[in-house]
Amino acid sequence: MICLGIESTAHTFGVGIMDDDGNVLANVKDSYTTEKGGIIPTKAADHHAEKCGEVVQKALDAAKLTMKDVDLISYSMSPGIGHTLRIGAFAARVLALKHGKPLIGINHCIAHLSIGEALTGAKDPVLLYASGANTQIIAYEGGKYRIFGETLDIGVGNFLDSVAREMGYGFPGGPKIYELSLKKKRFIELPYSVKGMDVSFGGLLTNIKQKIDSGKFSNEDLAYSTQETVFAMLLEVSERAMAHCDKKELLLGGGVACNIRLQEMAKKMCEDRKAKCFILENQFNVDNGAMIAWQGILEYKAGKRMKINESIIDPYQRTDEVNVDWK
């Protein structure tokens, strides 16, 4: 079975094609970026509407397939920015209707975990899902994907983007913060905010803004200290979730998981507790169509079916609201 998956939860319009043996036949994307400032939802949606036809065709070309070879269309139904989700759902509906293919809408956060299992061999990991808008510690426990810890305000990626924006850089800011951090001279103490199993970045962002405005600290030192502080927070709650669930695997996912320093710190934590750390290729950490295709295959094979008039979007669906019948 071959599935074409469409991703459009935020800045990325992605189309992936996978078969049910777990082979990635194509994974193409086009992302909305800015020189200065963050994502403007209507502009990101315009970007997706403009690029969707081209990205679908590029994915089919890369896989050397035509729509005739595709057995299933899947799309990100939730969670995400309503404006952009709507374009992906619309494109999926058009393809399904035009070519007479079944259609399935899936949860994006769970897709990050499933693609990790498919491509790394992880069996039952705790996922540290660190992306732009989302920061959650997710694991499968008691018949559901449960959130063991999460951000109480903004996602860690958006937080890094905001720090970079304050320093005068555009979107995405995460890679810029990493580059700056390599030129650091010293560590600057910053507020560390872990609250039970949750983390928060709002106060920290205010504190860093004040430090930037004061002119007393270099961007390099601030970038380095920001990374050390927030990655320690994320790994503290990830480790506690692993201990609580008695799981021996950690999987990193989301765009921030591309960060080499976060990867180093995660590997060290896992080594210390004799656990395995699974890290994906960057193309599968960031938002991508392949993971949407794979999640579609898992759910379709488990019997899930969706009529066109049920193919909604649900920007606020929580990971633990999803009925899991494919495990």
Ligand code: AMP
């Ligand atoms: P996603 O929403 O999962 O596509 O991830 C996008 C987020 O990942 C943005 O906030 C980026 O700034 C962030 N990001 C991408 N690459 C890196 C990196 N190397 N280090 C830190 N953050 C990154």
Ligand code: MG
């Ligand atoms: Mg994501």
